[in-house]
Amino acid sequence: MDRGTWNCYAFDFVDMQMKQISEVWTLRTNSDSGTNRLVFVISGEGELYASDAGIRLEAGSLFVCQPGRNPYTVRAVRGGLAIYYIEFASAKTYRQGQQWAVEDCPLPVQGIVQGIPVPIVRRCMETLYECWSAGSGAEAHRVQAGLTELWQSILTAGTDEKEPEASHAVIRSIQDYFDEHYTETFPVEELACAWGMKPTSFFQSFKRSTSQSPLQYITAKRIEKARELLATRDMKIKEVSKAVGYADAYYFSRIFKSAVGVSPVEYMHSFRKTIVVLNPFLWAGLTALGIPGDRMVVLPKEEHSEDPAVEFDLAPMRARQPDLILGSEKAAIWYDGLSELAPTRLIPYKRQSWREHLMQLAAAIGMEEVAVYWIRSYERKAAAARHRIHQSLRNETVLAARIWRHGRVRVFGEQRRKVGDFLYRELQLNAPARIRGFAFEELDSVGKLNDYGADHILLFTEPGFDAGCIHELKGKVYQAGEYPWLHYSALGHEKALAEAVELFTKRAF
Numbered sequence: 001m002d003r004g005t006w007n008c009y010a011f012d013f014v015d016m017q018m019k020q021i022s023e024v025w026t027l028r029t030n031s032d033s034g035t036n037r038l039v040f041v042i043s044g045e046g047e048l049y050a051s052d053a054g055i056r057l058e059a060g061s062l063f064v065c066q067p068g069r070n071p072y073t074v075r076a077v078r079g080g081l082a083i084y085y086i087e088f089a090s091a092k093t094y095r096q097g098q099q100w101a102v103e104d105c106p107l108p109v110q111g112i113v114q115g116i117p118v119p120i121v122r123r124c125m126e127t128l129y130e131c132w133s134a135g136s137g138a139e140a141h142r143v144q145a146g147l148t149e150l151w152q153s154i155l156t157a158g159t160d161e162k163e164p165e166a167s168h169a170v171i172r173s174i175q176d177y178f179d180e181h182y183t184e185t186f187p188v189e190e191l192a193c194a195w196g197m198k199p200t201s202f203f204q205s206f207k208r209s210t211s212q213s214p215l216q217y218i219t220a221k222r223i224e225k226a227r228e229l230l231a232t233r234d235m236k237i238k239e240v241s242k243a244v245g246y247a248d249a250y251y252f253s254r255i256f257k258s259a260v261g262v263s264p265v266e267y268m269h270s271f272r273k274t275i276v277v278l279n280p281f282l283w284a285g286l287t288a289l290g291i292p293g294d295r296m297v298v299l300p301k302e303e304h305s306e307d308p309a310v311e312f313d314l315a316p317m318r319a320r321q322p323d324l325i326l327g328s329e330k331a332a333i334w335y336d337g338l339s340e341l342a343p344t345r346l347i348p349y350k351r352q353s354w355r356e357h358l359m360q361l362a363a364a365i366g367m368e369e370v371a372v373y374w375i376r377s378y379e380r381k382a383a384a385a386r387h388r389i390h391q392s393l394r395n396e397t398v399l400a401a402r403i404w405r406h407g408r409v410r411v412f413g414e415q416r417r418k419v420g421d422f423l424y425r426e427l428q429l430n431a432p433a434r435i436r437g438f439a440f441e442e443l444d445s446v447g448k449l450n451d452y453g454a455d456h457i458l459l460f461t462e463p464g465f466d467a468g469c470i471h472e473l474k475g476k477v478y479q480a481g482e483y484p485w486l487h488y489s490a491l492g493h494e495k496a497l498a499e500a501v502e503l504f505t506k507r508a509f
Helices: 118-134 137-156 168-180 188-194 199-210 214-232 237-243 249-260 264-269 280-289 315-319 329-341 354-365 368-393 419-426 446-452 467-472 490-504
Strands: 008-021 024-026 035-050 053-058 062-064 073-096 099-104 275-277 296-298 324-328 344-347 398-403 409-412 440-443 456-461 476-481
Touching: 008 024, 008 035, 008 118, 008 137, 035 118, 053 073, 073 118, 073 137, 118 137, 118 368, 137 199, 168 199, 168 214, 199 214, 199 368, 214 237, 214 249, 214 264, 237 249, 237 264, 249 264, 249 368, 275 280, 280 296, 280 324, 280 354, 280 368, 280 490, 315 329, 324 329, 324 354, 329 344, 344 354, 354 368, 354 490, 368 490, 398 419, 398 446, 409 446, 419 490, 440 446, 446 467, 467 476, 476 490
Parallel strands: 275 296, 275 324, 324 344, 398 456, 456 476
Antiparallel strands: 008 073, 024 073, 035 053, 035 062, 035 073, 073 099, 398 409, 409 440
16 A cells, blocks of 8 residues: 555544543433534443433443433432543544645444443543643643544454454564664654554554553653653753653753653752661661662661660761651651751651652652652553453452561561551452452461462562472462562562562463
């Protein structure tokens, strides 16, 4: 096919609402056949009525309204329904000889769209709503990108692809290539051809595997490198922009702020402080926010103690001349002495979640916007991870346990902080019936794990652990290290997400 005959799509964003429906909501009639109207269910259950016909709605449902139809009525059941409602016009553009042609191009699907990639569609909706709420013309490029991604997801949903989907190994090799050449420009058609795929199949396979389009993946790599350079190098903004593949420093600044939450200049100025850190979970949170290691002083345990009976020797800390001191609530007894050296912030560990830890750390260093964007990015990754893992495990049960080298075994219950929260609430995996309602139990042998009747067993082991005893276990067994699974922090959760996808979507022992 001649390149000049390929279609491109353009969009006009008309309206968007996020609705919390407690009873009934009626959509207005729309006679414009060129305007697409969509309802996407965020949470809850309900029904959508057109005339007398009712359609069931649940979390992840996407409904495309028929142009010219009588008003649709959405009725909530079981406590309420949260939805996104969106209107946009669409057109295709192409060359005819020496002229450009434009034609209206409404979505060719109606009703419930089956087989959509729910995490991707939800992320599109979140991006579009964020841009619409901002009301800024500067967000126009993100609106077009979000609508293009949504359009592609709808058109390819439930299709019977003649070309097989790319394997995870192929996608991993493409990611590795992007990681090395992220400053370059990648036409999708050329990339697909290089790996022996059609552009649509390439795009769809990459997004299903990574939860990002190729362009979004490359942009994330560029921003990641830019954050590193801004935090660790004495470089001008235009130098950083060029180093990560953006010729226009102004455009780079806009992309950076959109991804991180603050401008490159604001981000760079946040790293001019020396921070003394008294607890490892605080170090991990600061690392997630982008604070470089050389700006943090993690005080060894031998230089301080949280035991009230032991005198806190402030001399080693005084020698480091900190600009800020961060610790847990256990250091409260030494607060007066610490605050004489530098501003001191104590963050409760047991009584707060890792998200609250991260927000308090960000507030202490003046980077609240970065924390908000980091958590938002994490939620998108978690949604994509849930989708991939559920496709692999379906409704099978998962049990987690820790084994020490001397044979001690601990089973983690559904109520266990970190492991229970992560597996059964974050990833929404199915817990065996016997672990519901408790935090942990101690066992005297590995074989007793079979008593819980789990389909999958995730084992956390120490270095040097003898895996011979694993073979007596029933079900599928996965072996993992204690880090990051047992490390309660923002960074620990992010790394555990990546490991969970690797473990549960590949063959076990």
